[in-house]
Amino acid sequence: MIPTKTLKNGVEMPYLGLGVYKMTEPEVALQAMVKALEVGYRAIDTAALYNNETEVGEAIRQSNVPREEIFVTTKVWNSDQGYDETLRAFETSLKKLGLEYVDLYLTHWPVQGKFVDTYRAIERLYEEKLIRVPGVSNHHIHHLEKVFAKANVKPMVNQVELQPYLAQEELRAFCKEHDIAVTAWSPLGQGKVLEDAVITEIAQQLGKSTAQVILRWHYQNDVITIPKSVTPSRIEQNMQIFDFELSKEQMEQMNQLNKNQRFGSNPDNFDF
Numbered sequence: 590m591i592p593t594k595t596l597k598n599g600v601e602m603p604y605l606g607l608g609v610y611k612m613t614e615p616e617v618a619l620q621a622m623v624k625a626l627e628v629g630y631r632a633i634d635t636a637a638l639y640n641n642e643t644e645v646g647e648a649i650r651q652s653n654v655p656r657e658e659i660f661v662t663t664k665v666w667n668s669d670q671g672y673d674e675t676l677r678a679f680e681t682s683l684k685k686l687g688l689e690y691v692d693l694y695l696t697h698w699p700v701q702g703k704f705v706d707t708y709r710a711i712e713r714l715y716e717e718k719l720i721r722v723p724g725v726s727n728h729h730i731h732h733l734e735k736v737f738a739k740a741n742v743k744p745m746v747n748q749v750e751l752q753p754y755l756a757q758e759e760l761r762a763f764c765k766e767h768d769i770a771v772t773a774w775s776p777l778g779q780g781k782v783l784e785d786a787v788i789t790e791i792a793q794q795l796g797k798s799t800a801q802v803i804l805r806w807h808y809q810n811d812v813i814t815i816p817k818s819v820t821p822s823r824i825e826q827n828m829q830i831f832d833f834e835l836s837k838e839q840m841e842q843m844n845q846l847n848k849n850q851r852f853g854s855n856p857d858n859f860d861f
């Protein structure tokens with residue numbers, strides 16, 4: 590069973606979910622999602638951009654898991670930002686998903702001049718109970734401060750790139766102070782940190798894979814993760830991180846790997 594984090598409004602969000610970016614082949618996507626739900630995943634992270642919201646809904650219907658036990662996240666894409674545009678984009682997402690509500694809706698990237706209005710629309714969807722949690726993605730502290738200035742209800746989740754080489758300590762501390770849960774996207778650094786020597790050494794000490802060590806490090810740092818895989822054995826392996834622990838020393842070794850290295854875009858100069 591995957592443990593959950595209690596968000597600011599009391600909603601329980603699983604600490605680990607399946608990320609489904611680049612699962613564009615419908616059959617492959619569907620198979621991966623159904624497999625994940627079968628082995629115990631209870632959260633799926635999609636986005637309008639990923640072009641697989643239809644498969645997310647289909648996987649939920651194909652599984653025998655009740656809708657209310659599954660935590661679905663989706664995001665409004667950059668070209669749909671602004672107040673009215675976001676409301677319309679949400680309607681489209683909901684239709685594709687074939688669901689009555691979404692658990693978490695996020696501004697995908699802080700589009701200059703639009704992200705505050707985008708969030709205000711997300712807030713309205715929350716008031717209308719069409720989403721259970723309002724949130725954002727790729728927001729630096731300065732973006733969050735601009736959102737706070739106009740929001741009645743602050744975002745409850747911020748999903749950002751976070752992996753051993755980009756530990757985001759300052760942002761995590763800020764989010765903690767404001768009761769915003771942090772989700773790591775590319776929690777495995779898109780697979781590029783899996784051969785790190787320090788992580789490999791820790792994995793050998795524990796008899797675990799490097800992917801499991803990294804996901805466990807996130808969890809012990811109170812960070813939610815959404816690793817992506819379409820390989821059944823890896824989907825299963827990635828959720829088996831709740832029955833072992835990194836020692837204080839191993840956590841410290843992991844924390845020291847940070848070098849502020851991004852594999853994805855910086856939200857300040859994202860090419861819209």
Ligand code: NAD
Nearest residue numbers: 608609610634726774775776777778779780800816817823
């Ligand atoms: P990731 O860090 O999850 O790495 C995924 C890659 O790691 C896979 O393609 C696979 O090659 C490898 N992998 C996974 N499990 C493994 C295992 N057990 N052993 C060996 N290799 C393994 O990278 P990601 O897909 O970029 O990020 C995960 C999710 O985050 C996405 O699917 C998406 O849902 C989300 N995301 C969000 C944003 C955003 O802007 N909000 C951006 C990127 C990704």
